[in-house]
Amino acid sequence: RKEVEQDPGPFNVPEGATVAFNCTYSNSASQSFFWYRQDCRKEPKLLMSVYSSGNEDGRFTAQLNRASQYISLLIRDSKLSDSATYLCVVRGGATNKLIFGTGTLLAVQP
Amino acid sequence: GAVVSQHPSWVICKSGTSVKIECRSLDFQATTMFWYRQFPKQSLMLMATSNEGSKATYEQGVEKDKFLINHASLTLSTLTVTSAHPEDSSFYICSANEALSPETQYFGPGTRLLVL
Numbered sequence: 001r002k003e004v005e006q007d008p009g010p011f012n013v014p015e016g017a018t019v020a021f022n023c024t025y026s027n028s029a030s031q032s033f034f035w036y037r038q039d040c041r042k043e044p045k046l047l048m049s050v051y052s053s054g055n056e057d058g059r060f061t062a063q064l065n066r067a068s069q070y071i072s073l074l075i076r077d078s079k080l081s082d083s084a085t086y087l088c089v090v091r092g093g094a095t096n097k098l099i100f101g102t103g104t105l106l107a108v109q110p
Numbered sequence: 111g112a113v114v115s116q117h118p119s120w121v122i123c124k125s126g127t128s129v130k131i132e133c134r135s136l137d138f139q140a141t142t143m144f145w146y147r148q149f150p151k152q153s154l155m156l157m158a159t160s161n162e163g164s165k166a167t168y169e170q171g172v173e174k175d176k177f178l179i180n181h182a183s184l185t186l187s188t189l190t191v192t193s194a195h196p197e198d199s200s201f202y203i204c205s206a207n208e209a210l211s212p213e214t215q216y217f218g219p220g221t222r223l224l225v226l
Contacts, residue, residue: 004153032213043203043217044154087153098144098205098215102153 001026004101006088012107017078021104023071023088030099032091033064035073037084038103044087047073078108112138114206116218123194124226131189131221133204139184140206144215145177148201160187194225 006023013019025033033050048055050062050071061074071088088101113136123129133143142161146154158179160166166179178190187206191198201222205215 008151041201041220041222043220045217046214097156097159100153100155102151 002101003027003092003099004088004090006101006104008102008104010105010107012109013078014109015078015080017108018074018076019078019106020075021073021086021088021106023073023101025069025071025088025090025099027090027092027099028069030069030090030092033071034089034091034098035060035062035071036087036089036100038087039084044089044100047086075106078106080108080110082106083108112136112206112208112214112216114140114204114216114218116202116204116221118221119219120222120224122224122226125195126193129191129194129223131191131202131204131223133187133189133206133218135185135206135208135216138206138208138216140187141184141209142207142212143181143187144205144207145179145187145189146203146205148203148220154203157189191223194223196225199223199225 035047036044037047038044050064054063059076063072085103087103090099092099115134117132145157148154157172158166158168160179160181162181168174181187203220204218
């Protein structure tokens with residue numbers, strides 16, 4: 001079983017749509033959680049950290065459920081520029097290592 | 111924000127040659143640097159963790175004699191792919207932690223390696 005699992009997509013949505021991505025992780029000792037965005041042939045860039053209380057940054061909302069070991073990302077009012085691969089990332093256990101999911105590809109259509 | 115650079119951004123080489131990739135933290139001191147590899151349509155996989163002045167810690171399945179890592183200063187780490195083969199063709203990305211904010215990793219732009 002992969003340490004971090006995501007639906008690879010692709011998610012094809014029209015502009016203005018709301019889209020949700022889910023992610024599960026296997027290590028219950030994981031301490032930090034993130035969503036990264038990766039554009040084609042580029043490095044990943046931090047989109048937002050994820051906290052148990054849930055957090056919002058503009059059109060983006062992230063949620064963490066530690067009991068279910070489940071992380072989500074909600075994007076409202078999708079823009080063309082949101083098209084990218086969204087990576088669920090977990091910092092594992094007592095180490096400082098980042099464990100990446102395979103990513104979910106989002107394509108926002110005009 | 112903190113900036114990490116990589117050089118070269120892409121390289122094409124013949125099978126059997128060695129390729130060196132540099133990772134630099136431009137405006138901060140990086141006590142720890144990480145090297146990742148990403149194959150097409152796959153996730154980033156951590157290859158090794160490098161601490162300044164000490165030997166790198168390699169992940170399971172990564173050959174330390176093939177992927178030589180040197181972290182001689184607080185702003186520079188190098189990855190050398192020795193005797194590269196076509197299966198080593200990949201996207202190599204480094205990241206760095208700043209000593210004052212170890213929770214945050216700053217990623218370099220990546221190096222695309224193609225071995226013919």
